[in-house]
Amino acid sequence: xxxxxxxxxxxxxxxxxxxxxxxxxxxxxxxxxxxxxxxxxxxxxxxxxxxxxxxxxxxxxxxxxxxxxxxxxxxxxxxxxxxxxxxxxxxxxxxxxxxxxxxxxxxxxxxx
Amino acid sequence: xxxxxxxxxxxxxxxxxxxxxxxxxxxxxxxxxxxxxxxxxxxxxxxxxxxxxxxxxxxxxxxxxxxxxxxxxxxxxxxxxxxxxxxxxxxxxxxxxxxxxxxxxxxxxxxx
Numbered sequence: 001x002x003x004x005x006x007x008x009x010x011x012x013x014x015x016x017x018x019x020x021x022x023x024x025x026x027x028x029x030x031x032x033x034x035x036x037x038x039x040x041x042x043x044x045x046x047x048x049x050x051x052x053x054x055x056x057x058x059x060x061x062x063x064x065x066x067x068x069x070x071x072x073x074x075x076x077x078x079x080x081x082x083x084x085x086x087x088x089x090x091x092x093x094x095x096x097x098x099x100x101x102x103x104x105x106x107x108x109x110x111x112x
Numbered sequence: 113x114x115x116x117x118x119x120x121x122x123x124x125x126x127x128x129x130x131x132x133x134x135x136x137x138x139x140x141x142x143x144x145x146x147x148x149x150x151x152x153x154x155x156x157x158x159x160x161x162x163x164x165x166x167x168x169x170x171x172x173x174x175x176x177x178x179x180x181x182x183x184x185x186x187x188x189x190x191x192x193x194x195x196x197x198x199x200x201x202x203x204x205x206x207x208x209x210x211x212x213x214x215x216x217x218x219x220x221x222x223x224x
Contacts, residue, residue: 058211103155
């Protein structure tokens, strides 16, 4: 089955620690995205990548970093510089940046 | 700038009632329009889409028509079921911006 996997579903960390969220897709899509979802605020774009070894900042990139070393993988690191990291994080992919996006199941990160 | 505005929720309906969730947009050029659905604790799933004016997207009994004259893409269903309870997002894709714009989401609860 083709799709997008995000792991783990729930993640807990202490304040001051960096944490990396996994996103893998086997859809052979070139473009991948990370969104953050907070209650009542919809989705906000953190980073996106059009192709391997390329990525661009979205609307709320501060305190986050990404890499795109393989087409299938687009991990997101939430650094200690992110002031309010507790949120639901969604990864998505599309054939190209001008196409509809397919979403993973999400990771809920709680930082205390 | 480009944006999507959708009606605020939450919306509560009885089973078999009619549903309309309003969505209007502002965009340069010729955008594509989408409705996504998010079930509790899950990622977003594409529900339907329309890529040009007067197109009607439909899926699972839901419909939406791309109306350029009113810049709208309202989601409708003639008879909702309990299983339709979810959050619905209207989204806009503009080719010039390399980005999706999501509405803030409308929560729907259908009671038996």
